[in-house]
Amino acid sequence: MGRVSNVVGEIRRPGSVRVGRSRVHGRGVFAMIALPGRRKLGELAGRVVPRLGLRRAIRTEPVIYYVALNPRDALDCRDGNAFSHLNHSCEANCYLRVSGLRVEVYSLRPIGVGDELTVDYGVTPHAGGMVCHCGASSCRGRL
Numbered sequence: 001m002g003r004v005s006n007v008v009g010e011i012r013r014p015g016s017v018r019v020g021r022s023r024v025h026g027r028g029v030f031a032m033i034a035l036p037g038r039r040k041l042g043e044l045a046g047r048v049v050p051r052l053g054l055r056r057a058i059r060t061e062p063v064i065y066y067v068a069l070n071p072r073d074a075l076d077c078r079d080g081n082a083f084s085h086l087n088h089s090c091e092a093n094c095y096l097r098v099s100g101l102r103v104e105v106y107s108l109r110p111i112g113v114g115d116e117l118t119v120d121y122g123v124t125p126h127a128g129g130m131v132c133h134c135g136a137s138s139c140r141g142r143l
């Protein structure tokens with residue numbers, strides 16, 4: 001009874017971000033151009049999959065590989081776009097908004113060229129028990 005998977009997602013302005021080595025965790029997403037605040041930057045690319053059996057992975061993955069969309073579905077971003085490398089920061093400059101079966105990426109404030117784009121996993125289903133290395137003065141220590 002498998003459901004047909006949808007592939008969704010886009011970066012609104014190709015070339016506006018790149019994936020590079022992060023001081024926070026592994027790889028991260030960096031602005032290639034100055035990005036204005038409160039603007040939609042694009043969407044997390046991925047495949048809509050059933051959440052059944054993913055609960056643990058959704059909560060413990062250190063990067064955005066799965067995002068819960070609703071009680072039944074998750075977005076599997078393992079073959080996603082650059083935004084699947086968004087790291088957590090307790091002083092994030094971006095946030096994710098679930099809209100139907102899509103996960104939109106918005107900037108919270110202006111982001112300078114070369115700055116790392118981050119989201120606060122504390123407001124996503126990723127909240128777990130991992131130590132945070134974001135380095136923000138307001139760091140909560142765990143996520």
Ligand SMILES: [Zn+2]
Pocket residue numbers: 089090091132133134135136138139140141142
């Ligand atoms: Zn932190």
